[in-house]
Amino acid sequence: MDKDPSFLFSGITFNRKKFSSDFARFKEKKETNDSEETLLENKAPEVEAAAKPVKKRKRKASVADPVEGFSVFKSSKTEPVLEENEESENASQGKKELYRQMERDAIFRKQHNIHTSGNNIPTPLHDFSELRSRYKCKPYILRNLAELGIKEPTPIQMQAIPILLSGRECFACAPTGSGKTLAFVCPMLMKLKHASKDGVRAVILCPTRELASQTARECKKLAKGKKFYIKLMTKQLANTGEFSKLPCDILISTPLRLKSAVSKRKLDLTRVEYLVLDESDKLFDLGLLKQVDAVVKACSNPSIIRSLFSATLPDTVEELARTIMHDAVRVIIGRKNSASESIKQKLVFVGSEEGKLMALRQTFEKSLNPPVLVFVQNKERAKDLYKELRFDDIRVDVIHSDLLQVERENAIDNFRAGKTWVLIATDVIARGMDFKGVNCVVNYDFPDSPSAYIHRIGRSGRAGRSGEAVTFYTEADVRYIKNIANVMKASGCEVPEWILSLPKRKWRKHRPKREFLSTKPHDEEE
Numbered sequence: 001m002d003k004d005p006s007f008l009f010s011g012i013t014f015n016r017k018k019f020s021s022d023f024a025r026f027k028e029k030k031e032t033n034d035s036e037e038t039l040l041e042n043k044a045p046e047v048e049a050a051a052k053p054v055k056k057r058k059r060k061a062s063v064a065d066p067v068e069g070f071s072v073f074k075s076s077k078t079e080p081v082l083e084e085n086e087e088s089e090n091a092s093q094g095k096k097e098l099y100r101q102m103e104r105d106a107i108f109r110k111q112h113n114i115h116t117s118g119n120n121i122p123t124p125l126h127d128f129s130e131l132r133s134r135y136k137c138k139p140y141i142l143r144n145l146a147e148l149g150i151k152e153p154t155p156i157q158m159q160a161i162p163i164l165l166s167g168r169e170c171f172a173c174a175p176t177g178s179g180k181t182l183a184f185v186c187p188m189l190m191k192l193k194h195a196s197k198d199g200v201r202a203v204i205l206c207p208t209r210e211l212a213s214q215t216a217r218e219c220k221k222l223a224k225g226k227k228f229y230i231k232l233m234t235k236q237l238a239n240t241g242e243f244s245k246l247p248c249d250i251l252i253s254t255p256l257r258l259k260s261a262v263s264k265r266k267l268d269l270t271r272v273e274y275l276v277l278d279e280s281d282k283l284f285d286l287g288l289l290k291q292v293d294a295v296v297k298a299c300s301n302p303s304i305i306r307s308l309f310s311a312t313l314p315d316t317v318e319e320l321a322r323t324i325m326h327d328a329v330r331v332i333i334g335r336k337n338s339a340s341e342s343i344k345q346k347l348v349f350v351g352s353e354e355g356k357l358m359a360l361r362q363t364f365e366k367s368l369n370p371p372v373l374v375f376v377q378n379k380e381r382a383k384d385l386y387k388e389l390r391f392d393d394i395r396v397d398v399i400h401s402d403l404l405q406v407e408r409e410n411a412i413d414n415f416r417a418g419k420t421w422v423l424i425a426t427d428v429i430a431r432g433m434d435f436k437g438v439n440c441v442v443n444y445d446f447p448d449s450p451s452a453y454i455h456r457i458g459r460s461g462r463a464g465r466s467g468e469a470v471t472f473y474t475e476a477d478v479r480y481i482k483n484i485a486n487v488m489k490a491s492g493c494e495v496p497e498w499i500l501s502l503p504k505r506k507w508r509k510h511r512p513k514r515e516f517l518s519t520k521p522h523d524e525e526e
């Protein structure tokens, strides 16, 4: 992770220097722990602080927002001339109502475990019908939401949607499976309003092709009935050069594809109005950072709105985000970097590498409740485990980066359709993939970091459903077990006391050279 902000996004207009005052203000806010809890516990200073945004809002007033619609925000020129005392009485009434609204917002946020920081945070959405009453949302979106069976907004949607609709940048951290995709796609469609005539208007970056393809599908579902151009950047498309001539409202891509299209001058991103970095911490990983940087630079429109979403948001990424974003709002749902509470998590000691295969077979014999995902450390181990299990009496398949794109897609489709009961996978599908109703995730190989753990097990227990996660550990993994145990404890799972009393250990990427997986001798292998 490169911490030097001058490297990432070095070519873009919003830099730390230019917005040093915003940055300082933002930092100050965080340092004073400006959260809703403070507002509830200590009303007086918050009310004092609330007077500040009032001045600023004069410029930004929007009639669509109940708070922003108050007369206190309106220009005196548009108001009838009032007697001085009458005017000040109105102003103080407006202020009082503003404080009351802020207090109602704080209570609502607290009820839904929404933590925010930043200036002038818009009132959360209580109901999807408010998209229409507050933001004049077109009926097609509400119709599509209803058709998809989506009735109530999730906490991240409650807060992130109004933030993005009010034209603010945002970085958001919410548990896996909590509806982050809709939280950025819905406001994007609402803001884009009409189809593009030429050029790309919005970009969503995803770390893997599978996730990009899934996100493109989700966008299309929500845009159904409206003629938007929603495109997935495929290899062919990136190579044809056709792109530059086609209108495109939302372009969904991995950083590599987009970067190569931009650098071959086949794609112009200078008119992009919205940029979303989904699974942002993964995108900021060393392997992708340069490509992401190139894309962000290419999106050079000075009024671009950027947002970052993930279930894990390390401090380093937050720091970086603060230096590049303008007046951004930070939204955290529940505890930062925590696992979904709807997953029952368990640790299973298997002694050594040899013990794993037996433990897996025993687990399946005891209860195999498909669909099940089994994560291993790398593609070699995925292939090996597949060879071991394919003659067992279970429908098993495998997905890893050595497969052709079409084979990867088939593996996912068959798993989604229930034709595959057990899918063996590497971390390539640990991020963002939404398989409906995965009952159990087995970490056959110990994850290489707490965030990898959170994302892997997060393929289960999505959208309020329950799920199960079993993590095998060997003697060699014990030194890192406390970090996982802490994640488990924080999400309400029981953890043996001896693990919690282990000494704290700084986690480096834990990818030990694991012994040969197969039970057969090497020379018997095909």
Ligand SMILES: Nc1ncnc2c1ncn2[C@@H]1O[C@H](COP(=O)(O)OP(=O)(O)OP(=O)(O)O)[C@@H](O)[C@H]1O
Pocket: 149, 150, 151, 152, 153, 154, 157, 174, 175, 176, 177, 178, 179, 180, 181, 182, 310, 311, 431, 432, 433, 434, 458, 462, 463
């Ligand atoms: N308001 C809602 N009510 C019910 N279901 C919802 C709602 N919003 C989204 N969903 C569904 O929840 C599931 C998970 O959503 P999504 O994939 O956006 O999660 P996520 O937070 O992005 O997870 P991850 O961190 O793993 O990427 C999807 O199947 C989606 O259709």
